[in-house]
Amino acid sequence: MNPDDTTRQALIALIPRLRRFARVLTGSIADADDVVQAALEKAMVNLEQYQPGTRLDSWVFRIARNHWVDDRRRAHNRMGHDDIGEMLDLAGDDGVAVVEASAEARMVRAAVDSLPPEQRDVVALVMLEELTYREAADMLGLPIGTVMSRLSRAKAALAKRIAAEGTVQ
Template structure:
């Protein structure tokens, strides 16, 4: 990364934050979006078309990050801080032990999958990448990611005896 790019990026931080706030209306999420944008911009600055305005390129990255975050939040559900609600903490160890055993069995079963299936499950289910992001990482079409993931989930379920 050259110094001019870094200086321009720093100059545009207030603009990025304003745009992020206009999208999400939450300061803490806006800060996260700006951070994601800067990380992606630094990572991919060599691929940027120099004919395109830096500001437009950064805004597009920020908007895509917002869309990704929104999609991810929709599938995550509502987060609850257990320290705010101690009554929801279980005193029964059986569910915890069962969850640990299932996690250990899942880890073991994943090692018995093909490398392709283990990789797609890791990217989407563990790392939380969207199908589009996984497709970009693997350099395959999004449909290929979806079909590989479906086959990997079925294979994992079969190995775990969950059919």
Template sequence: MSNAVKDVGERLTAFLPNLRRFAISLCGARDVADDLVQAACERALASAERFEPGTRFDAWMFRILRNLWIDQVRRQKTAGVQDDISERHDLAGASGEREAEARLTLKTVAEAIGDLPDEQREVLLLVCVEELSYREAADVLDIPIGTVMSRLARARKALGEAAGITTTTARSRVMKGVNE
């Protein structure tokens, strides 16, 4: 039994940078994210036996952390806590792109990701950044795989538009059934 705890502990230590990145992208502020990471580690260790060897440790941890975050948001909401967590300045500041000089009207990719609706951003992070499969992301988020795909597609369209990644606007008009 204590092998499970030891195993999870070791994996956790190596996984902290990724876990923290995901936390920052969820809550948009480093201090909140660090508390969240700590709480997630605590919970993971308390339930180390539940981790099934052979399954993805990162997906398991992301799920634990995200569930904690949802609870926290609701607590704060009901308690009327006014917080600045809606500003995801930390996300954009991270890349240093904000300071780049030639900024026209387009946003940096990091800013654009920060501006996505929560449910789109988390899917984008899990699949495109953390490289989970659609199935794994669906399990982390407890949503059907079809929802993962529709949110992910919307996230990437929004990101492409906001950050100017769309290759040719002329062509995009030809696309059908894209604007919901």
């Protein structure tokens, strides 16, 4: 396999994480898949810009986020709705336990979806991708204290929303 093929295989392996990342950013799985597709296409066209030895995930996540930011500037204002539940149904999951577990998951997703975009960025990177504050700051081009305060406000909003829904951890 030549290096490009290796990189492409690695990109394919990253798709589930890219989808999750984009789903948090966009608020809908359909928009997320559009973003992921565009990011993968851009990555393929610009494969020579990727520096082997550096983190491929950071590179392609940045491409995906840039695409979404540009896309949003083009004045899309599509309403998000919780479609992960539908996706689960399609995948064939059922049963009472699953439904109950998914009710809480749905509520948590709705809480995340209600956050402003700059807070969803840090939730996606730090809480879900488990980047350090410093790594998230690098990726977003923000000072580290700002990443911390955004996540701080996101956590406060999530805690409030989750408490209001009457579900306790």
